[in-house]
Amino acid sequence: RDERITLSHGSGGKATHNLIEGVFAPAFSNPMLDVMDDSAVFCVNDGPKLAFTTDTYVVSPLFFPGGDIGKLAVHGTINDLAMAGAKPLYLSAGFILEEGFPIEDLRKIVASMAQAAREAGIAIVTGDTKVVQRGKADGLFINTAGVGQVIATHDMGQNFLRPGDKVLLSGPIGDHGIAIMLAREALEIETDVESDTAPLHTLVEALLSSLGNAVHTLKDPTRGGVATALNEMAMSSEVSIGLEEHAIPVHAGVRGACEILGLDPLTIANEGKLLAIVAPEQAEAALQIMRAHPLGREAALIGTVQAEPPGMVFLHTDIGGMRVLDMLVGDPLPRIC
Amino acid sequence: RDERITLSHGSGGKATHNLIEGVFAPAFSNPMLDVMDDSAVFCVNDGPKLAFTTDTYVVSPLFFPGGDIGKLAVHGTINDLAMAGAKPLYLSAGFILEEGFPIEDLRKIVASMAQAAREAGIAIVTGDTKVVQRGKADGLFINTAGVGQVIATHDMGQNFLRPGDKVLLSGPIGDHGIAIMLAREALEIETDVESDTAPLHTLVEALLSSLGNAVHTLKDPTRGGVATALNEMAMSSEVSIGLEEHAIPVHAGVRGACEILGLDPLTIANEGKLLAIVAPEQAEAALQIMRAHPLGREAALIGTVQAEPPGMVFLHTDIGGMRVLDMLVGDPLPRIC
Numbered sequence: 001r002d003e004r005i006t007l008s009h010g011s012g013g014k015a016t017h018n019l020i021e022g023v024f025a026p027a028f029s030n031p032m033l034d035v036m037d038d039s040a041v042f043c044v045n046d047g048p049k050l051a052f053t054t055d056t057y058v059v060s061p062l063f064f065p066g067g068d069i070g071k072l073a074v075h076g077t078i079n080d081l082a083m084a085g086a087k088p089l090y091l092s093a094g095f096i097l098e099e100g101f102p103i104e105d106l107r108k109i110v111a112s113m114a115q116a117a118r119e120a121g122i123a124i125v126t127g128d129t130k131v132v133q134r135g136k137a138d139g140l141f142i143n144t145a146g147v148g149q150v151i152a153t154h155d156m157g158q159n160f161l162r163p164g165d166k167v168l169l170s171g172p173i174g175d176h177g178i179a180i181m182l183a184r185e186a187l188e189i190e191t192d193v194e195s196d197t198a199p200l201h202t203l204v205e206a207l208l209s210s211l212g213n214a215v216h217t218l219k220d221p222t223r224g225g226v227a228t229a230l231n232e233m234a235m236s237s238e239v240s241i242g243l244e245e246h247a248i249p250v251h252a253g254v255r256g257a258c259e260i261l262g263l264d265p266l267t268i269a270n271e272g273k274l275l276a277i278v279a280p281e282q283a284e285a286a287l288q289i290m291r292a293h294p295l296g297r298e299a300a301l302i303g304t305v306q307a308e309p310p311g312m313v314f315l316h317t318d319i320g321g322m323r324v325l326d327m328l329v330g331d332p333l334p335r336i337c
Numbered sequence: 338r339d340e341r342i343t344l345s346h347g348s349g350g351k352a353t354h355n356l357i358e359g360v361f362a363p364a365f366s367n368p369m370l371d372v373m374d375d376s377a378v379f380c381v382n383d384g385p386k387l388a389f390t391t392d393t394y395v396v397s398p399l400f401f402p403g404g405d406i407g408k409l410a411v412h413g414t415i416n417d418l419a420m421a422g423a424k425p426l427y428l429s430a431g432f433i434l435e436e437g438f439p440i441e442d443l444r445k446i447v448a449s450m451a452q453a454a455r456e457a458g459i460a461i462v463t464g465d466t467k468v469v470q471r472g473k474a475d476g477l478f479i480n481t482a483g484v485g486q487v488i489a490t491h492d493m494g495q496n497f498l499r500p501g502d503k504v505l506l507s508g509p510i511g512d513h514g515i516a517i518m519l520a521r522e523a524l525e526i527e528t529d530v531e532s533d534t535a536p537l538h539t540l541v542e543a544l545l546s547s548l549g550n551a552v553h554t555l556k557d558p559t560r561g562g563v564a565t566a567l568n569e570m571a572m573s574s575e576v577s578i579g580l581e582e583h584a585i586p587v588h589a590g591v592r593g594a595c596e597i598l599g600l601d602p603l604t605i606a607n608e609g610k611l612l613a614i615v616a617p618e619q620a621e622a623a624l625q626i627m628r629a630h631p632l633g634r635e636a637a638l639i640g641t642v643q644a645e646p647p648g649m650v651f652l653h654t655d656i657g658g659m660r661v662l663d664m665l666v667g668d669p670l671p672r673i674c
């Protein structure tokens with residue numbers, strides 16, 4: 001066989017999913033990894049429950065409206081810890097630098113990481129610095145791994161969806177992906193779209209402290225967007241999810257850019273949004289809690305979990321139709337994070 | 338200012354040190370980072386003492402005598418945890434793949450990581466997969482971060498050296514760096530040098546369980562070699578270190594290659610060796626424990642810590658002279674790990 005890595009393997013959508021399921025998951029298999037949640041969760045001896053996660057950031061360009069790779073690298077890992085119901089505590093930072101990279105730009109990125117960490121109340125406690133020859137990287141790549149303490153007192157995860165549950169979204173989608181896209185290509189599109197990059201742990205804390213085990217799953221719809229995140233949950237929990245298109249908030253600038261570019265906002269990456277799947281009786285309360293938080297002001301109830309047919313997501317469209325909503329296929333926007 | 342990153346910034350020697358001290362450390366500063374040890378050490382609430390560390394691997398070539406990037410990525414992070422006196426438990430694995438990379442090679446590397454993890458009794462519990470366009474990376478880069486439980490019951494670190502302490506080295510130096518060098522360049526040097534990549538946590542466990550707080554510092558002399566590692570300790574502890582050149586074990590193949598290439602084995606990277614700085618009265622016991630372990634059979638007592646002059650390392654040469662042994666300057670062997 002002569003299979004090779006394609007850009008689609010990095011989309012966060014179907015090809016990524018297949019690569020992980022086909023290559024990494026079987027080789028590394030263990031109970032913490034196998035659930036394929038945003039973070040691994042474990043205890044060390046009789047210590048508190050911990051969450052542990054990692055993401056590498058290869059976004060291009062390095063600086064974009066609303067942020068930069070450093071800020072993203074801090075927020076992204078904070079958010080994967082938060083999705084496990086954890087209070088983020090400590091981050092590692094591993095840098096790959098390309099020979100010739102301006103140290104002034106490195107300083108800016110490092111300052112931005114430090115500020116993001118400070119604002120989120122976490123510390124970058126360990127790091128690593130590698131350099132590769134000119135032409136063997138693209139300026140700079142950053143990996144962050146994170147450790148947090150799980151504050152959720154019940155088990156959560158993408159296999160905890162139950163028929164009847166409500167699907168909540170913390171705000172408008174697609175801002176991050178479209179901001180990167182517009183920063184990259186010199187397109188003739190006039191918009192003021194900015195990345196939504198933000199740390200979601202205080203929003204999670206608010207939800208968990210009020211609603212406890214009514215929160216069945218939390219997930220940040222990053223690469224692959226809301227469509228991919230919900231498909232993964234539906235498969236993992238063997239349930240169906242029905243979405244109401246009209247209920248899904250999308251900023252006008254994002255909607256416009258998506259129309260021009262032929263993209264679906266539901267498959268575009270977000271970096272400051274979360275999906276919360278909650279017990280139906282607490283859906284309204286969850287919505288109020290989100291809306292009272294600065295990062296959830298435009299939160300919406302966008303759908304419902306159903307029993308049948310398992311593993312599928314449906315979209316009830318604005319014009320009264322219904323279509324299957326698949327994971328992201330291909331990679332329309334490579335190197336979005 | 339128009340400073341730019343050079344390959345020397347990735348050497349692990351003086352330029353790396355200056356970049357970290359000048360850019361990263363001041364921006365991220367906190368007590369856990371500031372000690373600049375192999376791992377950060379902290380407790381979460383009243384839980385056990387944990388170690389947390391990260392390294393990114395950019396070694397070229399990806400496969401080399403004695404190992405491959407995957408094995409290295411597991412052993413290297415295990416070793417930084419072990420140097421903190423920790424039992425390694427959980428690893429993360431973040432991949433950057435270059436478009437076009439053969440999936441068959443990826444499978445081999447992943448299988449090698451899985452095997453190394455299994456053999457060391459640890460689990461890879463979380464990961465990430467990014468892809469960049471052809472020409473924007475060099476095949477594949479891997480970041481691993483690790484979490485371990487500190488089993489040492491006393492504080493250790495590179496600022497714990499005391500005058501009189503003995504410097505022990507677990508075996509011959511330079512194998513990893515020279516193996517990579519020879520794999521890379523089609524040199525006319527006939528040797529059988531293989532990377533020494535190996536997980537050192539059981540050797541550390543043996544030392545700590547017998548000697549406890551007589552072990553003042555442990556450090557794996559990776560990039561920058563023994564010379565750089567000892568200079569960092571000497572500066573951090575404000576002591577002097579005197580080494581006996583004749584006592585330092587070097588395999589004949591490494592010595593020969595170093596002579597031909599004009600390299601100093603003391604500045605060459607190792608991936609399966611440790612330096613232990615121990616109280617003088619336990620030095621002989623430490624040596625026996627090391628020699629009884631498969632990874633310490635050729636262990637040697639190579640030097641002594643002195644009070645003056647602080648921050649310097651001296652080498653008493655085979656021919657009866659004495660010279661200052663500096664950190665690695667420049668980068669004779671880029672992308673060694």
Ligand SMILES: Nc1ncnc2c1ncn2[C@@H]1O[C@H](COP(=O)(O)OP(=O)(O)OP(=O)(O)O)[C@@H](O)[C@H]1O
Nearest residue numbers: 012020024036037038055222223432463464465466
């Ligand atoms: N190379 C890998 N090895 C092992 N597990 C992996 C690897 N890549 C991803 N995973 C696992 O697959 C799941 C999905 O990973 P993914 O990176 O898509 O999630 P995410 O970090 O939440 O999303 P994003 O990276 O877009 O922010 C996670 O459980 C992750 O631990």
Ligand SMILES: Nc1ncnc2c1ncn2[C@@H]1O[C@H](COP(=O)(O)OP(=O)(O)OP(=O)(O)O)[C@@H](O)[C@H]1O
Nearest residue numbers: 095126127128129349357361373374375392559560
């Ligand atoms: N980019 C960075 N940001 C913050 N701290 C860093 C960074 N790079 C390195 N450090 C810190 O500097 C110290 C030395 O790092 P270094 O990577 O040289 O150690 P190491 O991992 O033991 O060696 P090697 O990488 O050669 O295996 C460590 O304490 C590490 O946490």
Ligand SMILES: [Mg+2]
Nearest residue numbers: 038080220222
């Ligand atoms: Mg996530």
Ligand SMILES: [Mg+2]
Nearest residue numbers: 055076080222
């Ligand atoms: Mg993520």
Ligand SMILES: [Mg+2]
Nearest residue numbers: 128129391392
């Ligand atoms: Mg390192």
Ligand SMILES: [Mg+2]
Nearest residue numbers: 375417557559
């Ligand atoms: Mg080390």
Ligand SMILES: [Mg+2]
Nearest residue numbers: 392413417559
């Ligand atoms: Mg290391």
Ligand SMILES: [Mg+2]
Nearest residue numbers: 054055465466
């Ligand atoms: Mg990820």
